[in-house]
Amino acid sequence: MMQRNSRRHASRFLPLLLGALLLTACGEPAKPAQPREIAADTSCALDGMILRDFPGPxxxxxxxxxxxxxxxxxxEMFSILLRPEQKKRVVAVYTQDMAKADWNDPQGQWIDAKSAFYVVGSPRRGSMGPTVPSFANEADARKFADQYGGKVLPFTQVTIDMVDLSGGASHDEKM
Incomplete structure (x- = not known):
């Protein structure tokens, strides 16, 4: 008799226990990937260049x-993100706010690349020749464009034609 009551009692709580386990397994939603700082030996995924050796974002x-x-x-970031053959699932993209970072030795100042503003067509040089500087706010991007030239665009308006990497290493400043 006692064993039968224990089973009946356990069968009532089994759904509650399973529900609690499922909630625990799901937990809180995963936090988005946080930007990582560039180390002295951090290299470019495309060409192996050491990032700290070059100016620009x-x-x-x-x-x-x-x-x-x-x-x-x-x-390079845009050339990867805008390719139709990009198959990896992207969870976060970061670039640097060049209104705050030192152009010649940019460190930190990471911002969400998809909410940034970019100056396309500026002659200001980065590691691959003329680059596409990034800014956290549009006013800073416009100030840069007024000083150096170029057109201010949000992430969604930058096209693959604007970031063409043809010529590659021929644009490198220190190779």
Whole structure:
């Protein structure tokens, strides 16, 4: 008799226990990938160049699996993100706010690349020649464009034609 009551009692709580386990397993939603700082030996995912050896904005792409890819130039970031053959699931993209970062030695100042503003067509040089500087706000991007030239665009309006990497190493300043 006692054993039968225990089973009946346990069968009432089994659905509650399973529900609690499911909620625990799901937990809180995963926090978005946070930007990583560039180390002395951090190299570009495309060409192996050491990022700290070059001026201008850098970028990093985080995927749902594996380590993030780093890029010594925002043009490289765009060339990866805008390719139709890009198959990895991107969970975060960061670039640097060049209104706050030192152009010649940019460190930190990471911002969400998809909410940034970019200056396309400026002659200001990064690691791959003329680059596409990134800014956290439009006013800073416009100030840069007024000083150096170029057109201010949000992330969604930058096209693959604007960030063409043809010529590659021929544009490198220190190779």
């Amino acid at each position: 850098k970028a990093q792409i985080h995927y749902d699996q594996g380590e993030p890819d780093f890029f010594c130039d925002t043009r």
